[in-house]
Amino acid sequence: MDFTYDDEQQALREAVRGLLATAYADHDARRRTVAEEPGFDRALWGRLAEMGVLGLPFAEEHGGVGAGPVEIGIVCQELGRVLAPEPYLASVVHAGGLVAALGSPEQKADLLGRLSAGEVVLAAADTSPGGRWASRADGVRASVSGDAWTLDGVADPVVAGESADVIIVTAALPDDGGTGVFVVDAADVERTGYATADLTRAASVRFTGSAATPLGAPGRDLAPSIATISDLTRIMGANQALGVMQSQVRATSDYLKSRKQFGVTLNTFQALTFRAADMYVSLELAHSMVDWATMTIAGGDRGVVAEAADRVGLQVSRAGRHIGQEAIQLHGGIGMTAEYAVGVGTAHLEVLDQWLGNAPHHLSRLAGRVTDHELVEAL
Amino acid sequence: MQLELSPADAEFRARMREFFTTKVPQEIRDTVLEGRHLTRDQIVESQRVLNAEGLAVPHWPTEWGGQDWTDLQRHLWHEEMQRAGVPIPLAFNASMIGPVIAQFGTEEQKKRFLPDTANLDIWWSQGFSEPDAGSDLASLRTTAVRDGDDWVVNGQKTWTTLGQHGDWIFTLVRTDPEVKKQAGISMLLIDMTTPGVEVRPIELIDGGHEVNEVWFTDVRVPGDLLVGEPGQGWTIAKFLLGNERVGVAPVGATKRALASLKTTAAAQMDDPMVRARVAELENQLLALELTALRVVAHSAGGEPHPASSVLKLRGTELQQAVSELALDLAGPASLASRADEDSPQDGWARRSAPTYLNLRKASIYGGSNEIQRQIISRTILGL
Numbered sequence: 001m002d003f004t005y006d007d008e009q010q011a012l013r014e015a016v017r018g019l020l021a022t023a024y025a026d027h028d029a030r031r032r033t034v035a036e037e038p039g040f041d042r043a044l045w046g047r048l049a050e051m052g053v054l055g056l057p058f059a060e061e062h063g064g065v066g067a068g069p070v071e072i073g074i075v076c077q078e079l080g081r082v083l084a085p086e087p088y089l090a091s092v093v094h095a096g097g098l099v100a101a102l103g104s105p106e107q108k109a110d111l112l113g114r115l116s117a118g119e120v121v122l123a124a125a126d127t128s129p130g131g132r133w134a135s136r137a138d139g140v141r142a143s144v145s146g147d148a149w150t151l152d153g154v155a156d157p158v159v160a161g162e163s164a165d166v167i168i169v170t171a172a173l174p175d176d177g178g179t180g181v182f183v184v185d186a187a188d189v190e191r192t193g194y195a196t197a198d199l200t201r202a203a204s205v206r207f208t209g210s211a212a213t214p215l216g217a218p219g220r221d222l223a224p225s226i227a228t229i230s231d232l233t234r235i236m237g238a239n240q241a242l243g244v245m246q247s248q249v250r251a252t253s254d255y256l257k258s259r260k261q262f263g264v265t266l267n268t269f270q271a272l273t274f275r276a277a278d279m280y281v282s283l284e285l286a287h288s289m290v291d292w293a294t295m296t297i298a299g300g301d302r303g304v305v306a307e308a309a310d311r312v313g314l315q316v317s318r319a320g321r322h323i324g325q326e327a328i329q330l331h332g333g334i335g336m337t338a339e340y341a342v343g344v345g346t347a348h349l350e351v352l353d354q355w356l357g358n359a360p361h362h363l364s365r366l367a368g369r370v371t372d373h374e375l376v377e378a379l
Numbered sequence: 380m381q382l383e384l385s386p387a388d389a390e391f392r393a394r395m396r397e398f399f400t401t402k403v404p405q406e407i408r409d410t411v412l413e414g415r416h417l418t419r420d421q422i423v424e425s426q427r428v429l430n431a432e433g434l435a436v437p438h439w440p441t442e443w444g445g446q447d448w449t450d451l452q453r454h455l456w457h458e459e460m461q462r463a464g465v466p467i468p469l470a471f472n473a474s475m476i477g478p479v480i481a482q483f484g485t486e487e488q489k490k491r492f493l494p495d496t497a498n499l500d501i502w503w504s505q506g507f508s509e510p511d512a513g514s515d516l517a518s519l520r521t522t523a524v525r526d527g528d529d530w531v532v533n534g535q536k537t538w539t540t541l542g543q544h545g546d547w548i549f550t551l552v553r554t555d556p557e558v559k560k561q562a563g564i565s566m567l568l569i570d571m572t573t574p575g576v577e578v579r580p581i582e583l584i585d586g587g588h589e590v591n592e593v594w595f596t597d598v599r600v601p602g603d604l605l606v607g608e609p610g611q612g613w614t615i616a617k618f619l620l621g622n623e624r625v626g627v628a629p630v631g632a633t634k635r636a637l638a639s640l641k642t643t644a645a646a647q648m649d650d651p652m653v654r655a656r657v658a659e660l661e662n663q664l665l666a667l668e669l670t671a672l673r674v675v676a677h678s679a680g681g682e683p684h685p686a687s688s689v690l691k692l693r694g695t696e697l698q699q700a701v702s703e704l705a706l707d708l709a710g711p712a713s714l715a716s717r718a719d720e721d722s723p724q725d726g727w728a729r730r731s732a733p734t735y736l737n738l739r740k741a742s743i744y745g746g747s748n749e750i751q752r753q754i755i756s757r758t759i760l761g762l
Contacts (some may be wrong), residue, residue: 001388001451002381003673009380070380253760273756280755284689288669295382314662366662367654375462375638376661378668379384 001379003291005074012071016078019047024082027341031199033085038163039201040085046118054092055116058100063113069232069297073239073290080243083341083348085200087121087160093236094159095122095168097229102181102216111166111183123164125155125205126226133357135170135227137179140207142171149214151182151207159355161203162193168215169207170226178221182212198348228302230356231309235293237356238316242283242290244345244352245319248327249283251342252276255331272330279323286319292378310362317359320349392455395434399463403428408464412635414730416587417466419502419544425466426473426499435468436497438625440481443493450675453625461631471503471540472496474626476549479566479619483607492568504545504571506536506593507616514750516551517560517613521595523552523567528602530554530567532575532595538744542578542591545571550595551612564612568604575599585733586717620746625675627687628694630668637661637701643727644708656704660697667693688759692751695741702738705731 005013023044024030033041048054057072058064072093079088092115099111099122114120128139140153151171161167167184190206215222253276256267266272293312296304324346328335335343353359384392400408407421417425429435430444438453439445448456460467468474477496480488495501512519521534532552539548548569555563569576575598580588607615637660647653667690674687706713709728716732718724742748756762 001384001672001676003676005380249760253762256762267756267762270753273760273762274749274752276760276762277752277755280760281689281693285663285666285670285693288673289666291380291673292382292665292669295380299382311662311665314659315666363655363658363662366658367651370654370658370661371641371648374641375634376665378665378672379382 003288005070009070009074013074013078015051016053016075017081019044019051020078020082020084024084027083027339027344030083030085030341030344031339034195034199039195039199040087040163044084045086045121048086048088049116049118052116054088054118055112057092057096058108058112058116062100062108063116065116069235069294072236073294076236076239077243077246080240080348081247083198083244083247083345087123087163087200089233089237089240089352090124090160091115091122091164094229094233095124095164095166097232098124098168098181098226099183099215101225101229102222104216107183107213107215120165121160121163122166122168123158123160123203124168124170125158125161126170126230127155127157129154129156129204133230133361135179135223135230137170137172140169140171142173142180142182142212144174144218149182149212149218150209151184151212152209154204154206156204157196157202157355158205159196159200159202161205162191162201167205169212170222171212173219173221177219179223179226180218180220181215181222181226183215184210184212196351198344198351200348200351224302228305231305232297234309234313234356235290235297235305237352238286238290238293238312241316241320241349241352242287244349245283245286245323248323248342248345249276249279252279252327252330255342259332266330275326275330279326282319282322286316289315309357310365313353313357313362314359314366317353317357317362320353321359324349388451388455391452392459395456395459396463398432398434399459399465402432403463403465407466410464411466412464412639413726414636414734415726422466422469423499423502426468429465429468430498435499436473436477438474439477439493439497443477443481443489444497450625451672454671454675457626458631461629462635464635467626469499469502471505471549472499472501475505475619476503476568479549479606479615482618483566483611483615485603487603488568488606502541502544502546504539504542504548504593506539506548506550506569508538509535510537514747516616517564519551519553519564521550521552522556523554523565523600525554526599530600530602530605532567532569532598532600534595536593536595537581537590539578539591539593540589542571542593543580543588545578547571548576548593549606551616554609554612558610561613562610564616565609566606566612566615567600568606569595569598569600573598573600583737584739585737587733587737589737628667628671628690629698630664630671630694633694633698633701634661634664634668636698636705637664639727640701640705640708643725644705647708653708660700660704663693663697663700667697688751688755691745692748692755695748698741699735699738702731702735706735 023041052065055064056067060066140151143150164186169182169184170179173180188210191203193203196202259266289312293308296308327342334340407425426435436444437446437448441447509519523530523532550567551564552567553563554565575596577594579592581590709731712724712728713732715722715724715729
């Protein structure tokens with residue numbers, strides 16, 4: 001049992017942190033980037049590709065690096081630290097994850113190769129308007145005529161759907177055949193982009209007889225695999241949230257030490273320092289659960305990963321509410337402003353949770369299984 | 380990063396589990412698992428079983444019965460004991476005065492006290508807190524005045540846990556009133572049968588007699604019972620209180636208590652509200668356990684991991700939260716807490732109210748949770 005990074009993992013962290021610092025040295029840089037199309041820094045995306053970060057999860061034969069979940073988690077944490085708007089989670093982890101799990105060898109070589117090289121952005125469309133976190137599609141329907149598949153319906157929100165070149169879509173198969181996964185060229189859909197609360201981008205995507213290629217063999221119910229990729233994305237989203245929360249706790253401590261009121265710095269007031277201490281407690285407990293959930297992935301057991309996703313989802317959602325709210329409160333008015341990172345971080349934590357699975361959702365699933373075991377085993 | 384225990388550690392854990400579940404008397408383990416009170420004899424018997432196997436004081440120096448284990452192994456030892464319902468070796472002996480004497484004591488003191496301390500042939504009590512010295516321990520006023528080779532002690536200690544069983548008491552006393560308050564404190568070992576020592580019970584809100592006042596009136600203590608140097612008491616006390624990285628949070632015991640509620644209150648486990656509460660607590664306990672593992676895995680041979688300060692704070696909160704759940708599940712049956720043994724109410728339900736009340740202590744003793752927040756905000760966040 002080991003909770004430490006090895007030298008190569010440490011080096012990866014330093015390299016990614018260094019690269020991100022060139023693009024997002026301060027929050028102003030992020031503000032400028034999200035204010036302009038496409039809502040992230042294409043040059044930075046290209047440098048992430050050159051560094052091998054975009055291909056990190058994928059096999060070398062498909063143009064990737066073949067790294068493990070710990071490495072991907074490190075990247076997500078670093079992106080979270082600076083609130084990077086790059087669609088890594090949506091494009092590489094989620095959509096790329098679906099392709100890597102379900103695609104034919106040719107599809108993997110093509111899509112993952114171009115994704116790893118930074119030549120395309122992928123997005124995963126798996127949620128219908130008003131829908132929640134289900135692996136069974138209901139907003140988009142697939143039809144087949146001969147060998148030709150088409151899709152009809154609406155997916156929303158599709159994170160990174162506005163800038164995506166290729167959309168990976170979950171759709172209901174004909175004759176109650178379950179849920180299939182399809183590759184759709186973004187040129188064949190109607191898209192309406194919008195900014196989310198944290199000023200990253202999502203889209204409403206309408207499919208109207210849109211030409212679609214089944215991912216892998218056609219006509220199979222892929223709901224279990226879709227659920228597993230969502231679970232993996234949830235765990236990586238928790239890594240990203242951890243990075244956000246680490247920045248917020250640090251920023252709040254720094255602020256309490258520098259901001260003066262009544263002629264003294266705020267850390268003179270125990271009412272405030274105790275609340276900062278409680279933020280640290282929430283942060284470290286979440287950190288432990290994130291490390292644990294990330295490590296469970298390597299075992300390759302689908303049920304274990306689903307369990308870990310629920311547990312880390314619940315823990316990080318609770319911690320995010322606590323830390324995100326207190327970070328704003330302890331900053332006071334400045335924490336409410338768009339020009340200051342701390343409050344935007346709180347918005348980002350909410351977007352991650354509501355996109356990937358919030359606390360009541362995960363708690364409900366855990367509560368359903370609570371009498372299936374005597375004790376929760378950590379190891 | 381790797382989740383699995385190494386084969387050697389997995390084998391170690393299996394060995395601990397085997398020993399604890401087969402060699403410690405079942406009646407003692409059942410008493411712990413059901414949350415009933417242990418007698419003095421049961422606590423002594425259990426510790427002697429462990430000591431005979433070298434499992435009572437593994438963290439002591441090897442020449443005095445220690446095992447030279449890693450922090451992770453000690454963590455596994457500690458968790459497996461709790462899981463099996465084995466009483467943790469008496470903290471005053473195993474975690475407090477033993478390591479102090481091993482570190483600061485004379486050879487004479489080590490030979491005289493350590494073997495008997497490990498085997499619980501001597502039952503130690505702790506004489507630190509006073510009526511006006513709680514969190515501000517350095518303000519203590521019990522005095523020890525030199526008289527020839529002896530010290531003469533006067534004053535009052537309080538909150539002395541299980542002092543009614545005590546053979547000896549390790550005390551912090553003021554030996555020099557002229558210097559800065561921390562610098563005038565020394566540690567004295569006092570035989571509780573010495574004339575002038577009086578133990579008076581304090582009744583607590585749970586109806587139990589767990590803590591005591593200990594009064595000292597012209598108690599004469601031989602000079603060779605001072606530990607370390609005169610004036611070194613504060614340093615020793617900090618060593619004693621900061622000594623532990625393993626077992627700071629009672630994770631295993633709290634997990635056990637929660638798990639047993641699922642069985643004892645099975646009738647209520649269909650209620651979605653109850654299920655959600657159990658699930659939330661299980662998750663929080665997992666996060667705490669993983670944090671404890673991170674701390675032990677990181678701190679081998681070096682500084683303790685900063686997250687260790689989280690353990691006491693959160694560990695006691697969760698211990699209390701599980702006791703609240705038990706009380707809520709017991710409901711009206713909990714009113715029978717002081718009824719006779721032939722009460723028709725279930726034992727666990729009858730014990731739930733006193734246990735809930737008793738565990739309010741957990742966030743007060745051993746450095747209150749406010750002190751823990753102070754430590755986190757000052758030493759970790761630099762506030």
